[in-house]
Amino acid sequence: MSEMIEIIVDDKTYRAEEGSLLIDLLIREEIKVPYFCYHESLGADGNCRMCMVEIAGQKRPQIACDTLVKSGMEVNSKSTKIEKVHTDILELELINHPVDCPTCDQAGECSLQDLYMDYGLHDAKVTIVDKVKHDKKVDLGSNVMLDQERCVLCARCTRFTDKITHTHELGIIGRGDEAKVSTMPGRKLDNPYAMNVVDLCPVGALTSKDFRFHQRVWFLQSAESICHGCAKGCNIYIDHNKMKYQDDVIYRFRPRRNDAVNGFYICDEGRLSYKELETNRLESMLYDGVVVDEHEAIAQYKSLLTQYQGRVSVVIDANLYSEEIEAIVAYAERIGAKVFAPLECYNDPSFADDMLKSAQRAANYGAIVKMGLETNMPSDAGLIINFNHPTHFNAEAEIHFSTHKQESNALLLPMAAFSENSGSLINEVGLEQWCEKAVEKNSPAPTVLSWLEKVEG
Amino acid sequence: MSFCFNDANVAKIEALKKRYPSAQALSLPCLWMVQYQEGYISLDAIDVIAEVTDTPAMEIYRVATFYTMFHLEPTTQKRVLVCKTLSCKLCGSDAVLEQLKKHDVLVEHVECLGSCGTAPVMQIDDVNYENLTPTKVDAIVEGLR
Known part of the structure; x- marks a missing residue:
């Protein structure tokens, strides 16, 4: 590690590592600095020219993203002169912008909009008919849609495919007014992390085909959670909204920065896994394929339990929260049942890669291992009480607590999914992380804990 | 292919x-x-x-x-590069362009071809044709066939 030095920004002293980027310091200390192209995981590119600051002893303003911190440096980020610079550069960025914010999905989380409110507030000098026209609907592949008119050519997306995925699908072609982001003719954006370019894009040029035109972002509420796609434990935001007279619905997952786990990104499969939470859910209690009420269901549950007394096995899904698993284990002990948490069915080496995807496709894999639960399949059980484990078992009788519908004549009891409940997870390397409750359904399915209270009451 | x-x-x-x-x-x-x-x-x-x-x-x-000098599409026409910068413009490249419109060639407007002393200039297959007049243009283009 290099030496820590002191620099002065806007008459205040800050400490920073010598030779680190000035913009990193400004972002860390929450000193307002406008930028499009800089991104902490992609490094400096210096093409948008927005992050200009004045540095004592330098004739002209300098870009903060390509300036290395030096001892005794005096930086001014707020003068009238520098604000004029920001305004002028922003005006250049906006020359050919179509200003179609009312139909743009980025509106509300768009750097151009935010910076215009901070530095712009000018009327356009170029009329809309004189603006350079480009293609507004280019399907790049992998669920990514490109609007070349909105693009500010910050090259974050192309740097992502160059530096992060090393797949090199995107590039800026042409030059001058004709410059635009594109794939090669006849080729598509095709990699398992492609949709991250949508988050990276500071403007509305790259939008997700899955999300566009579905919801305005300012209506969304975000809950901090963990992706349940595999045991990596990538941090995500669950963006959901309850519209008037409708149910609380998840609209998208977004990556949440955590340098210890996933950095800035998540895989596309994890990102789209929210759909599973909204489709094919088990909504009513079923016995022998017929809807039963709670009273009947619990009576049936208890009679099965008495009938198979001493031959009961409890099976636990490795995606449940640790608190739920502990409660189930304690419950099993009280009713004298054996506990199994078979892990084999979660192992999918074809899913794994050396970035973020893990072969163990169970979010709380670490907790099962840590608790030392039996991970083999249950054998010669009379009654199996299954807490959402995906495998099919052969037993004389079965009770399934399940989030999703399944083909079975057994007693099926609907259960809350992870987004409808809070709890902690331990990932494959033993890191414990907390998931907030995101969704509040109109008629919520009971959580594991409330089911246990019901069946023991 | x-x-x-x-x-x-x-x-x-x-x-x-x-x-x-x-x-x-x-x-x-x-x-x-x-x-x-x-x-x-x-x-x-x-x-x-x-x-x-x-x-x-x-x-x-x-x-x-x-780079505009690279062509990504095949064409059956001859490519004729005509200089669009100052010297050629002053010495009559507009008339040259007008004359070329009458022929079946692909005209491209390019930056200085480095032959200002003999303006106006056009270039076909790396050969510069200098001190052009509309009549000369006709002769040169006809001569290509």
């Missing part, structure tokens, strides 16, 4: 490789070789160049689209 460098170009590439610190430096020479060999730069050729220069194909494609 796949592209292959001809033997002369393969030899040229081998010779050039020794001259530069990285294979990527061969991007522009390779693009020129393709254009002279095939008349235009096809996607197949870009893939071959990418392999030769050990550079992503997208990077080669970007370079090819950046």
Whole structure:
């Protein structure tokens, strides 16, 4: 590690590592600095020219993203002169912008909009008919849609495919007014992390085909959670909204920065896994394929339990929260049942890669291992009480607590999914992380804990 | 349809490789070789160049689209480059352009061709035609057939 030095920004002293980027310091200390192209995981590119600051002893303003911190440096980020610079550069960025914010999905989380409110507030000098026209609907592949008119050519997306995925699908072609982001003719954006370019894009040029035109972002509420796609434990935001007279619905997952786990990104499969939470859910209690009420269901549950007394096995899904698993284990002990948490069915080496995807496709894999639960399949059980484990078992009788519908004549009891409940997870390397409750359904399915209270009451 | 460098170009590439610190430096020479060999730069050729220069194909494609002198589409017409900068403009390149419209050629407006002393100038197949007048243009273009 290099030496820590002191620099002065806007008459205040800050400490920073010598030779680190000035913009990193400004972002860390929450000193307002406008930028499009800089991104902490992609490094400096210096093409948008927005992050200009004045540095004592330098004739002209300098870009903060390509300036290395030096001892005794005096930086001014707020003068009238520098604000004029920001305004002028922003005006250049906006020359050919179509200003179609009312139909743009980025509106509300768009750097151009935010910076215009901070530095712009000018009327356009170029009329809309004189603006350079480009293609507004280019399907790049992998669920990514490109609007070349909105693009500010910050090259974050192309740097992502160059530096992060090393797949090199995107590039800026042409030059001058004709410059635009594109794939090669006849080729598509095709990699398992492609949709991250949508988050990276500071403007509305790259939008997700899955999300566009579905919801305005300012209506969304975000809950901090963990992706349940595999045991990596990538941090995500669950963006959901309850519209008037409708149910609380998840609209998208977004990556949440955590340098210890996933950095800035998540895989596309994890990102789209929210759909599973909204489709094919088990909504009513079923016995022998017929809807039963709670009273009947619990009576049936208890009679099965008495009938198979001493031959009961409890099976636990490795995606449940640790608190739920502990409660189930304690419950099993009280009713004298054996506990199994078979892990084999979660192992999918074809899913794994050396970035973020893990072969163990169970979010709380670490907790099962840590608790030392039996991970083999249950054998010669009379009654199996299954807490959402995906495998099919052969037993004389079965009770399934399940989030999703399944083909079975057994007693099926609907259960809350992870987004409808809070709890902690331990990932494959033993890191414990907390998931907030995101969704509040109109008629919520009971959580594991409330089911246990019901069946023991 | 796949592209292959001809033997002369393969030899040229081998010779050039020794001259530069990285294979990527061969991007522009390779693009020129393709254009002279095939008349235009096809996607197949870009893939071959990418392999030769050990550079992503997208990077080669970007370079090819950046420079206007590279042609990515084949054409049956003759390409005629007409200078659009000052000297030629003052000496009558507008009349030259008007005259060229009457012929079946592909006219391209380009920056200075480096022959201001003999303006106006046009270039066909790397040959400069100087001190042009509309009559001269007719004669030159007819002579191409």
